[in-house]
Amino acid sequence: MLNLLAPLLDDLAQADIDLSPGRYGLLTACDGGLLEVSGLSAPVGALGKVAHGREAPLTAEVIGFRNGRTLMMLLGDTVMLRPGARVRLEGRPGMLPVGDPFLGRAVDGEGFPIDGLGPIHSRQSWPAGGLRTGALDRSPVRAPFDVGVRALNALTTFGVGQRIGIMAGSGVGKSVLLDMIATGAEAEVVVVGLIGERAREVSDFVERHMAGSKRAHTAVVAVPADHAPNLRLRGAMLATSLAERFRAEGRQVLLIMDSLTRVAHAAREIALLLGEPGAARGYPPSSLATITKLVERAGNSAASGGSITGIYTVLADGDNQDDPVVDTARSILDGHVVLSRDLAQRGQYPAIDIAASLSRVMADVVGAEHNALAREFRSLVASYEANRDLVLMGAYRPGADTVLDRAIAMHDDLTRFLCQPARSAVPLKQSVAALAALMAHGR
Secondary structure (H helix, E strand, C coil): HHHHHHHHHHHHCCCCCCCCCCCCCEEEEEEECCEEEEEECCCCEEEEEEEEECCCCCEEEEEEEECCCEEEECCCCCCCCCCEEEEEEECCCCCCCCCHCCCCCCEECCCCCCCCCCCCCCCEEEECCCCCCCCCCCCCCCEEEECCHHHHHHHEEEEECCEEEEEEEECCCHHHHHHHHHHCCCCEEEEEEEEECCCHHHHHHHEEEEEEHHHHHEEEECCCCCCCCCHHHHHHHHHHHHHHHHHCCCCEEEEEEEEEHHHHHHHHHHHHHHCCCCEEECCHHHHHHHHHHCCCCCCCCCCCCCCEEEEEEEEEEEHHHCCCHHHHHHHHCCCCECEEEEEEECCCCCCCCCCCEEEEEEEHHHHHHHHHHHHHHHHHHHHHCCCHHHHCCCCCCCCHHHHHHHHHHHHHHHHHHHHCCCCCCHHHHHHHHHHHHHHHHCC
């Protein structure tokens, strides 16, 4: 019995006792999820409990202030909320729970478990917005990162500490590719943020990846699409804060965020609710800035020697690669992987458009020979795709272009190289060896 109470007693022993008088405010207005509270001064990011009768109190977050009143947003629904409800602050403003107790667990945006395995006792905390560091405090990307996907390993090699985006429209295979990376990637710690996704996908991911030997070094933060926008945003910050804490301990961390677009949508909802005008296709400037702030927190740490390799999915609304979120992400990330709907419809999985994909650190993490082979592969694929209609119509005369002739002859082999069964892993060395053998055979 005492063993069961030990974690709780430890938490109580290390807790800061606040003997100051309790303060509370009164709920004066509720408009579209925006709460106005009078008589309560609180910083942005602070949490409070809204008491409404005998029902369990609701949790709300401070998102701003106006005309002497504090503006808050519930982390849940406004059902049964009534005017005059008392609002009390709780917890440490701007701090999120982190640490090893989250490994092997699946939690929501507040850090509460959703896996039915009991409470999480963590005595460590981390700023929700991260610890700002100078540009020179980040060490450069110099080592390759094995993701277990042959096409990515060989042709767009990732680096340890790189930030890369997976960009595609809906239903093209982003989630399947993330599953493959989560299965085959080599990292000490894997932190997964499932933000704004379907509840079924969350359940499937947890069932597949929170089992076996990898469970002990995997943490999942899941906030489905039907949750409040500030809770979705808080979930993305929690996942990043967990990764930052592990990096500060010198660990090699893989951070998977699905999806960055849903984070931008959540930030947009909050900004519009606060009255910020929409700019680029309805996105207020602050919502796009949220992406930059979140992505910049990943990378290598020169102080601890740890790293965060960030992989972010970006939903291209309407398959538009010029979407504001896609464009912003492409400009701040260290590379991007583009998934093509046309390739998916041809039966190529994963549907990676290798000619449009790019890793900006590949030249720094692989040798000259590997780089040359990857460029040769890309040129063949690009040549075939540019002339595909002519070839299919029979309008191309063999011998007119030696590169295209070779691309036509090797087309089936190139396509097979890019394909890989789901939930399978091909190590980096094996991927490079297969690329070298393929290019040598085609000469």
